[in-house]
Amino acid sequence: MLRFLSGAAARRPVLTIVLWTAVLVAGFAAGANLFSRLTSEVGGVPGSESAVVQERLDAANPEPDSITAVIDGASAQALGDAMTRVRALDGVASASDPVLSSRTPEVVLISVVVSEEAAEPAAEILRNVPATGVVVSGGPLTMADYNDQAQQDVQRAEMISLPVVLVLLLVVFGSLLAAGLPLLVAVVGIGANFGLLYVFSLVTDVSVYAVQVTTMLSMGLAVDYALLLVSRFREERAVDPDVPGAVLRASVTAGRTVLFTGLTVAVALAGLTVFPDPFLRSMGLAASGVVLVNMLAAVTLLPAMLRLWGHRITPAAATGGSVFGRIAARVQRRPMLTLLGTAAVLVVLALPVAGLTIATGDARSLPAASATRELDEALKRDFPLLAGPGPLLVVSGTPDRIAAVPGIARVAYRDGVVSAYPAERASSAQTQEAVRTLRDQGFQVAGEAARLADYRTMLGERGPIAAVLVAVGTLALLFAFTGSILLPVKAVLTNMLSIAASLGVVVWVFQEGHLAWLLGSERLDDTNLTVPVLVAAIAFGLSVDYEMFLLSRVRERHLAGDAPDVAVASGLQQTGRIITSAGLLLVVVFAGFLTGGFAPIKQIGLGLVLAVALDATVVRLLLVPATMTLLGRWNWWAPRPLRRLHGRIGGAFTEPVVA
Secondary structure: OHHHHHHHHHHOHHHHHHHHHHHHHHHHHHHOOOHHHOEOOOOOOOOOHHHHHHHHHHHHOOOOOEEEEEEEOOOHHHHHHHHHHHHOOOOEEEEOOOEEOOOOOOEEEEEEEEOHHHHHHHHHHHHOOOOOEEEEEOOHHHHHHHHHHHHHHHHHHHHHHHHHHHHHHHHHHOOHHHHHHHHHHHHHHHHHHHHHHHHHHHHOOOEHHHHHHHHHHHHHHHHHHHHHHHHHHHHHHHHOOOHHHHHHHHHHHHHHHHHHHHHHHHHHHHHHHHOOOHHHHHHHHHHHHHHHHHHHHHHHHHHHHHHHHHHHOOOOOOOOOHHHHHHHHHHHHOHHHHHHHHHHHHHHHHHHHHHOOEEOOOHHHOOOOOHHHHHHHHHHHHOHHHHOOOOEEEEOOOHHHHHOOOOEEEEEEEOOEEEEEEOOOOOOHHHHHHHHHHHHOOOEEEOHHHHHHHHHHHHHHHHHHHHHHHHHHHHHHHHHHHOOOHHHHHHHHHHHHHHHHHHHHHHHHHHOOOOHHHHOOOOOOOEEOOHHHHHHHHHHHHHHHHHHHHHHHHHHHHHOOOOHHHHHHHHHHHHHHHHHHHHHHHHHHHHHHHHOOOHHHHHHHHHHHHHHHHHHHHHHHHHHHHHHHHHHHHHHOOOHHHHHHHHHHOHHHHOOOOO
16 A cells, blocks of 8 residues: 555656645645634533533623723823723723722723624724823733734744754755755645644634644654655665665655554544543544644655655765664663663653643733733732632522632622632632532532533543553554564553653643743743643654654564564664654754743643653663663563464564664
8 A cells, every 4th residue: 555655656746746735735725714713712621510501601691702901091081082982883882981990090991892893993992092001902802812822833933943953954864955855745744734724623613722733743743754754765775776766665664654653643642532622622633634644745745756856865874873882782781770760860850740730821821912911910910809710600509608618709699690709719729629619519610610620520531541542552553563562561651751751841840930931931830731631642642653663673673583682772773863863853843832922832842842852862762772671582572362463463564664
């Protein structure tokens, strides 16, 4: 199948390139309409108590869109003129009289109930009020802030990452053409990514975060896969300079690695579809689709380009791989010490995960210069009662009884619904206990803290199911490739350790606030609820990629009859450079998103940077060779029934896959 697919693309290179160019153009054309369809809503659990109660409340008494302005130092005349103009706009349902701040009479608050179309015209009138300071946001304006930030982050990340990746590829290949081909595949992957997201937005909600995450993933995987294939093509040309033959051999060897690793990433991301949260589910579907598109582009578009221009790419020079050979020798001299030392480092890095708390986040997720962030800070300063945690909405409750619940600071009653304002933030233990107490007393509760409680429950229930499905799928795929029981188990365990270490650092930096200023952030007290699941899913898939790069060479030498320690040393020496290069390129891609404005995207970016860096160095160059050296011939052990099963189903993987 692979030979046919890549061969057909190489035989008709111009047609293949034209078809992928059409995909690129269509994707970016669809992307022009994508951002207006995105949503900033995350953390919902359809069918949960908080969701059902909120739907009932919205149906009975829909909450209209509104914008809020905090104005400092304006005259009464200027305020009056502005309010007259605002109230005269089509789409403005009502506008409150100015409310004085309890801190100073110079600061007033104005709330305007508007349609989505009237939000910006009303805001523009208020922004132009002669005053010392004016900040306007809320409702549609807040949504626009998130959408605009999403576009800016994507553009900034691409502008930073692509030139650096090109320089690194030039260093790796020593040729502008060879370095440029992976970037061309990456651009096509990004364009297709926008098209896929637009299609998904037609049938389900797509989050603003999905653009950054899937673009990040698309660029990284496209470069990674193309790096493998171009490297293999250069190796094949060193043996036989015939370009068509080298293209075909590279496609059926390194191309098989691309297919297998792409499948493992898709399996890991498909685990997100287990969660009922529309955000996670759509992320799983969209990201899996992105993986498949990049995989297909690598095994069709790249062979076509190599067929046309491969004669201009110099064959690979013979290298001894002495650096990685020395690393292998040192690891194998003291495998137990290496195992214990690297495991201890990873465990120490993972310790902050014990204090992980998740929340939906607040305006601090946006840059300080955004209007939404400025309004939040103005409310905290001048109207603290309006800036506290959102209320718990209790249906048909008794205000006095609800006010007596520990953790509730004050209550308000309107139209049969009690708004119970918690004393602490929604994610705090006290507020979460208040939610449980109210529900235990028979009340139906909605609101931010209730949604968070339901989300945590959902993660606790569905998280283990997703983890088991991903682990089983990965174990099955690795067994089909290796015929071993212990190697797949070892791969899953070491991957989990590196993921825990990366999440531990994310918690330490963003949640606890250590060195957060280096990334343009601050202590956020919580970790965004999307981060742990997404980082774990993406990093797990990428970690299995590197496992496969190493195991493919080790297995090749094992099948050739090398002793276990010789096979491990040879595998590390042969794949060390490609693993390190691929890891460095992915680190650069993910690091580009640390420059963005969204704190959750910074958290995901840092988590993936650390996961890839740790996996490509500490885990793959030290921990895995040490464990494989200690296991010796047990690396390839399997019970006799499973060996027979592997003999029947593993035919597709019996030919060594060379990275």
